Amino acid sequence: MHVWEEKIRISGPYDFNQVLRRLSIDPLHSIDHTKRIIKVPIYVHHKPMVVTVQGIGTIDKPIFLLQGEEEEVKEAAIERVCEIFHFKTSITAIHEHFQGTDLQHIFVEHYGTPLVLDFDPYSCLLKCIIHQQLNMTFAHTLSERFVKTFGTEIHGAWFYPQPAQLAHLQVEQLRELQFSGRKAEYVLGIAKKTASGELDFNRLKTMSDEAVFNELIKIRGVGPWTIENFLMFGLGRPNLFPKADIGIQNALRKQYNLDRKPTYEEMEQYSKEWEPYLSYASLYLWRSIE
Structure with missing residues (x-):
């Protein structure tokens, strides 16, 4: 070929x-x-x-x-x-926006770091569901087991299992990989909605952040944290700030020398000067503690 x-x-x-x-x-x-x-x-x-x-x-x-x-x-x-x-995307414009803000030193330290998407919106949503409420190490272990059991390898690259294939699996088959019963149901539910056409990722790409949120929040197992991460890493939206994310909370605790996690009100206050690039603020805050 x-x-x-x-x-x-x-x-x-x-x-x-x-x-x-x-x-x-x-x-x-x-x-x-x-x-x-x-x-x-x-x-x-x-x-x-x-x-x-x-x-x-x-x-x-x-x-x-x-x-x-x-x-x-x-x-x-x-x-x-x-x-x-x-x-x-011009990283120069984003970098310049953060000069003079509280995050200036992080943007200097991680100069030139772009926001990179997951390779496919559908697999991004599945990954967000799998990673919910897990520590990072086990989250990646679980998604790796899932993909290597049910997915496809081409030229050394792994593809997540496709909706039609997943829709025919049973909860017990995911439980064998150490999925919780509920998480297995959520993953299979998304596969079924995608296979039937009820969940259309091409259509989501054309919708506003708010419209995507309102569409996805109706799906069982999909909460605000999952949607915010999907908007950021599935669709590449530039102005997301997942306040419930533990990593961002820990990064802000370090950034502002707090003896506790910041409150949502404090996070709201900190983040005002970072708009309209909240997704990049989130990314660089994650980088600051990785």
């Missing part, structure tokens, strides 16, 4: 090494840190394919080499990869 290549130059700063370090927290990601390569599993016209993304530039002059198969979908694949890695 013919392999295509495309070289993409974007405006800096863009720290691809930071991107790979953060993505490597998830054991499902196939990353070669030495060669600065990640294999990205995506869907193009509902068909799975793997695009290899290699960083061959610098932070200030970022260049990326993309490789994939099937020339006829090359442009769509490149477009999706650019969307996932936010290649078209």
Whole structure:
């Protein structure tokens, strides 16, 4: 099969090494840190394919080499990869916005760190459900078991199990992987709604944050924290600040030298000057304690 290549130059700063370090927290990601390569599993016209993304530039002059198969979908694949890695977003404007704010030193320390999406909105929502109320280590262990048991591997990259396949599983099959009964029901419920067309991720992409929230909150097992994380990492929305997130609370406790977790009122007060880039404030706060 013919392999295509495309070289993409974007405006800096863009720290691809930071991107790979953060993505490597998830054991499902196939990353070669030495060669600065990640294999990205995506869907193009509902068909799975793997695009290899290699960083061959610098932070200030970022260049990326993309490789994939099937020339006829090359442009769509490149477009999706650019969307996932936010290649078209100006980090300079965001960085400058935070100079003069309380988070200035964090933005200097993690200069050029972009917001990178999960590779697929549907799998992002499943992952958010799986990770609910778990510590980070076990959360990744559980999602890895889930994907490697029911998902698909192509060229060393793992794809989450598709809705139609998941919809036919039983709760007991997920319980064997150490899912709670309730969490298993939530995951299978989302798969069934997606397989039936009731939950349409392409439609969610076109909706406002508020409309997405109102749509997803009706689904059993989906709460505000899950929706905020989905909006941020599934759809790439720039102005989300999940106040209930333990990591953000701990980062703010460190940031402001508090002897306790901040209250929601305090978090609201802190975050006013960070808009309209609350998602980046969240990301850099996470980075500050990782």
